[in-house]
Amino acid sequence: MKGVANRSEFIRAAILAALDSTCPLCKGTGILTPDQRRHWQAFATDHAVQECDECHALHVVCANRSAPPSGRRQHP
Known part of the structure; x- marks a missing residue:
């Protein structure tokens, strides 16, 4: 994980993908x-x-x- 530039975003994306709960419009950005x-x-x-x-x-x-x-x- 030390080589990942933005670990928080990587973990958040992995969790959302696992839960299949990403907004189809904003792709989870909220914007x-x-x-x-x-x-x-x-x-x-x-x-x-x-x-x-x-x-x-x-x-x-x-x-x-x-x-x-x-x-x-x-x-x-």
């Missing part, structure tokens, strides 16, 4: 480029980030998707 932000803003006009009623996880929901018959979101 969007101006072009990514523009694409996200266009996407967000028909989508929203909502909290699941059951597990409380945040997820992206399409505004054009019809709701379940009960009116409540179904847990996948």
Whole structure:
């Protein structure tokens, strides 16, 4: 590990890869480029980030998707 330039980043990347929890847009940086932000803003006009009623996880929901018959979101 002494030869690795940024050990903290290397370890963080390895852990995130192992957990498969890296954001597909920012690749785990937490920052969007101006072009990514523009694409996200266009996407967000028909989508929203909502909290699941059951597990409380945040997820992206399409505004054009019809709701379940009960009116409540179904847990996948």
